[in-house]
Amino acid sequence: MENLSRRGVLSLGVALGLVGVADGAKAWAWPSADSVAGAGTGADPEYVWDSATDPLMAALLENGSVPSINTAMAGWVNNADPLPGGFPAELTAHLRQVNRLPSWADRTKLTRAADFNRRRDTYLFMLYGLGSGIMSTVIPREARSVYWSAGGADMQDRAAKTFTFGYDLSQLKAFEPTGQFVVTANKTRLVHAAVRHLLPRSPHWTSGADQDIPISAADILVTFHSLGTYVRSKLIEWKVPFPAADQEAFLHSWQVALHLLGVPDEYIPKTWAAAEAQSAQVLTPILAPTTEGIKLAEELLGLTAQIDLGVTRGFLNEFVRYVLSDEVGDWLGLRRDPVAAALVRTAWPAYIKFREGLSPIMPGTFYLVDQFVRALAMLFLNKGSSGATTPITIPTGNRPG
Ligand code: HEM
Known part of the structure; x- marks a missing residue:
């Protein structure tokens, strides 16, 4: 993995429309006062995973319940759908806690965000698809975990599943009872928890890993910046009209998405300025080929x-x-x-x-x-080429080799 000089990082950040690189390189220096929680422990999210979901998913993988969970999960689609009867009791109990919007979600902003996504879909397709999508391949941890997880063996299927996330997020009623985003985000959260249990068992992943467990809260923030923060900066750079209320709504939909993916509120940026400062710290310096x-x-x-x-x-x-x-x-x-x-x-x-x-x-x-x-x-x-949403399923193994 190539290490960039500070100067190299700075010029790359500018080229990508991302604000430079934060000082103090490694130590976590982003203030939780700038988060949606307004305060926090200050713990480095590099060492925060998903304590509510990970042990549960590890146990479900170990006791062989995941294939039947995947079957039951197929019929769980809309935000207002009851949790499937086929889920083990402990999973149902967990989802009852998390399968809902956070108390701070602002429905007016979410509706505006959905409308913005619809109005700006052309640029969003291009930027998410060819900008963020390809950027994910130069985010070393993301590239390595995607490659060595089961889904890495079939990128067409994986891309279609990722479309599902973006598609459900950009629907007008995404966060309404008839929308699907809350469920899709929760399914994704379960997938990530499974990956945290599975990848450390892959010799291919561990041989190059610089962490013991993948997909930390910090990694998820990195991905958010490669998506939301990057897209916003490009729209501004391209002089696409982007009123403040749209920008705020767009950020809000991402704030809610991050919460639903299990990122603690103390790390979720409250404003775009706070997001850019965080991006400078966590995203720009780590971009590298693998x-x-x-x-x-x-x-x-x-x-x-x-x-x-x-x-x-x-x-x-x-x-x-x-x-x-x-x-x-x-x-x-x-x-x-x-x-x-x-x-x-x-x-x-x-x-x-x-x-x-x-x-x-x-x-x-x-x-x-x-x-x-x-x-x-x-x-x-078309949600991939099939014309139907590709269902998100929990993996039970890794890419063989
Ligand atoms: C799975 C979205 C962050 C690695 C998924 C899936 C979605 C998704 C929708 C399910 C579809 C699928 O199975 O392919 C997101 C979003 C993120 C995020 C929106 C942050 C905003 C990350 C990060 C990593 C990661 C930071 C690793 C560093 C993976 C892996 C899978 C996965 C390995 C499983 C692929 C498989 O099925 O084997 N993610 N993700 N994700 N994600 Fe993420």
């Missing part, structure tokens, strides 16, 4: 290329370079395509300007870019 990440990026971009996006793989590579920097593109070995590079760098800003009514001139490349965006959106809206 063998696993390079393979995952190739698979993910290959998957996208399988579907006809109306553009070449060169265009796709260059779009990734455009949103994530050449440095990341080089790490991942994305083949250069100078013609496509020039096209992306002129066509995309022109496309945004025209779409947002900031320029009356329709660029000649409008339809090319629009076709690309629509194809990617369809991929997302």
